[in-house]
Amino acid sequence: MHHDLVTSWYDNDDESQVTQFMAEQTSAATLPTYSPEEEERVIRNTQGVPVGVKPDRRWTPRRIAIWGLITVLGVLGWTMLAIVRGERVNTIWFVITAVCTYAIAYRFYALYAQRKIMRPDDTNATPAERINNGKDFDPTNRVVLYGHHFAAIAGAGPLVGPVLAAQMGYLPGTLWIVIGVCLAGAIQDMLVLFFSMRRGGRSLGQMATDEIGPVGGIVATIIVFVMLMIVLAVLAMICVNALAASPWGVFSVGCTIPIAIAMGLWLRFVQPGKITQVSLVGFALLIGVIISGRWVSESSFGQAHLHLSPTTLVWAMIIYGFFAAVLPVWMLLTPRDYLSTFMKVGTIVVLALGIILVRPIVEMPAVTEFATNTAGPVFAGGIFPFLFITIACGALSGMHAMVSSGTSPKMIQKESQARMIGYGGMLMESFVAVMAMAAAVSLNQGIYFGMNTSTATVDNLAGSAVVQAADNREDITAEAVQNLGVSDVYGGQIRAAWDTWDEDGNTVTVYDGDAYRAVAEDVGETSIVSRTGGAPTLAVGMAHILHQVGGGRTMMGFWYHFAIMFEALFILSAVDAVTRVARFQLSDALGNVIPRFADPSWRIGAWISTAVVVAAWGSLLLMGVTDPRGGIQTLYPLFGIANQLIAAVALLVVTVMVVRKGYARWAWIPIIPLVFDTVVTFTASWQKIFSHDPALGYWQQWRDARSLLTTLTDPEEIAVERAIVRNTFIQGTLSIVFLVTVAFVMVCGIIRIVRTLRTGDTTTSEDPRQESNFFAPTTMISTALDKKCVAEYEVVGDPALIPGLKQADRASRQTAGTATETGS
């Protein structure tokens, strides 16, 4: 029966086996002919098999014209964004400027870094080619791997950070996202990917141990683990803030769980392997629940049972996280990843199209007052250092070092593809961040600040008289926003304004409290004021842009909840995947003391370590959500510092590897971002620990709350201050621990660098060279010469590595004995 299945599959679907190179496939007898110039550029291994192509570096008039045009457009874009004043900027300039800058950085700087410190060698086999086990080590088509790598690094981070940073105006954030990614984030991702690839796909922690010694490596591994817990807590908090008191959101996001489980069951028991069909049905169901969410939220059931408090949602998240990490992956994790990937691709395409079609006007000034003072309501602190930790993903993110030293290096086909995957993948994530910034700054400033100022701060700003007189949050917030001390594009007072529709369908503009109520009604929420965390703001921004493309008012609620849904999906994916990974790490570590923990099939052990991991991030999450001063404001800086400190560790490991390789002359390439990131994170940590400004310093807040506590009698106020004392103590302690441990790891790294420079010992931890016997193009779009080489490889190459060869061809080749043996 089985054989029938195989045969019929090939009979019916023969041509689907043809790859993108199909057009170039020749019959086994004919080899392509190369011109002498082409033959010059083909890299061959000792058996004469093509394994690579040298890049064509000639400057033809056409190339000069294209790069000249890109440069001119880029300069024009930066001029529009940064220099031209007095007029409001169109968001299309964000897109043009970013894309041109990326192109130049990719073509010139990334290539320079590649030539100087990576020096890829396509005659050397990658781990994927060497090990090629059909599981994790799997030479994967570069276009597919680009998609995988991007889907793994991009999540809620690049969407949230820029929204929060928009309080300083659009320019500081945009500059950091675009320039930061070129010089820091993409360099980090590319180098970590490349060095891990040269080391059999080893993880960052293992590389740290190999390169800077066991003590530094173990400390780095432990601290990265703790930082991951903070990262998870803050991501989960963003999700909780977006879903609190939102029956529509709770219903649609909650429905992803049964949908994913149904997909998982179907894929396991009914149609194994039919991923696309099942995902499409799942995606259609998702859209269905988003649409029906309005009806559910307006029903009495929705109002009674889905109107959840933040604390309830925290417990739901904790229970969910536990089960997602202990249940078999096929049941929840894998199918939800399919949904999440569908949403990721869909959303990014939709957002890009929206911005290009609608081209909204920027409402936020280039630079606001909050760039220079520490009074910003979204997060405290000035532009330096806090902008650079608020926008992490999108510019520089330590978390990416995990992905770049995880699955991707085990799948890469050729060494020379590392630039496209590592650098190119990060550029795409940065582009997502730029679009998120564009969506946030095209919102009315009054709406933006009203949504992103926590309830406690709103009450302070409005004053107790207003708070007592008003009977709703919207009017209090409108009053508070006017007292923010921030001005609009023309230097005037900011005020909430929103274009909506009256009963007859005519467009009307409403102001202040009415504006907040109109937004809430248009997007189908009870209230939108003080919805901190960035996700609801981005969702309103997206709805604001996309309803102009199609659907008008009726579609606004859909787009809002579509945006909430994808952010929640990203976050839930991160929560359960990282919980699971952390659980394995913890089990391994515990296995050194109690050997039974090392056995992954020991259920109770798995449950205990999962419970510990969930308790770790869950308690931080609970602390953040119940924080009297607003969890985003207090915990987000810690999240940013943690993420950027991981980046510092990754860049340090990279720098050590560059020096130990004997390329100290070019070590400045990773040292630029390393030094900048170290200065940023250490200054931020220092201010968080030692600052006497109560908006900034955790310990100043702790002292203030403690002294206030002695004067209070009202039990409610005492409870609030006690919570502040406890939370600031935990946050302050974590800041100190992070700073001290990373400083320790840095000292270990610097000692290693100095020792290497002194002894000149360049023994490397790279895997020994093994000759490559595989050809794959380097660039995203293959050149004519690439196609010729592919055609030749299909005749002379290793059948186990030829992509998409027909089975019959392979079998005949196998019997003809032209095939070389598969490596390992």
Added chain:
Amino acid sequence: MSPGRSDRPLGRVHAALLSARTLWRDFTGESAYDRYLLRHSLEHPGHEPMSERQFWRARVDFDEENVSSGCC
């Protein structure tokens, strides 16, 4: 260039669609079983490969302990 393509005006479009389909199937992982069959026939000719169901179970069992963490 392979003969036969020039007399099929839709050949290029057809090839592009096919390559898009292959890329998509590789991206979602759907093509994994087919690739496994090819490989199995090369490396262990004459041995019965796993059935489709067995293959996907084995793949999931492997994933069970090899979760790749996504990102922020």
